[in-house]
Amino acid sequence: MDPVEEEEKLPELYSKSSIMIITLITLTAFGAILYSINLYRVNQRRFIxxxxxxxxxxxxxxxxxxxxxxxxxxxxxxxxxxxVGGMLILGLWDMQIGRNTRYRPRNTLSVFLIILILLLIQVGLTYIGVTSLPE
Structure with missing residues (x-):
């Protein structure tokens, strides 16, 4: 099997660094969502x-x-x-996916764009004076 075919068979996962960056700038739960997508892609659904x-x-x-x-x-x-939450998620990666598991890094541009859009919506709502939900 040639190296290109072998590379294409590897799962496409969000990298550890991407998960950590997303966790740092948002919430631990968002990093866990990306990690759960990885679990789904490597067929470790029982851990999601x-x-x-x-x-x-x-x-x-x-x-x-x-x-x-x-x-x-x-x-x-x-x-x-x-x-600390990101470090816990990375520890789970080592236990559940495997420290030396080979994978292709998945593009995180769309994730960053979604976060940017949500942030702009939040800033816009704050700017126009909407700071709480209607009762």
């Missing part, structure tokens, strides 16, 4: 639900914990929380 449940619980408990801290800058506490 526990991974997502763990990420959501981690996010909720982390927010409660960091909310109780009196830090000057909330962004730093969120970044630390997301960094």
């Amino acid at each position: 639900f526990p991974t997502m449940l763990g990420a959501v619980l981690y996010q909720i408990l982390g927010a409660r914990f960091s909310g109780g801290l009196s830090l000057r800058n909330e962004i730093w506490s969120n970044m630390v929380l997301n960094f």
Whole structure:
């Protein structure tokens, strides 16, 4: 088998660095979504639900914990929380997918564009004065 054919048979996954960057700039749960897509692509579907449940619980408990801290800058506490969450996801990768698993990196441009659009919507809504949902 030639190397090109062998390369094409490798699964196309979001890289560890992409997952970590997305986790740092958004939420641990978003990084877990990308990781769960990887689990689906390598046929490890049984780990998807526990991974997502763990990420959501981690996010909720982390927010409660960091909310109780009196830090000057909330962004730093969120970044630390997301960094630890990202490291946990990368640890799961090593256990569930395998540290030395070969794969083709998946393009993350669309993910970044979606995040940018959501951020622009949030900024736009804040700019026009919509800061809470209607009751």
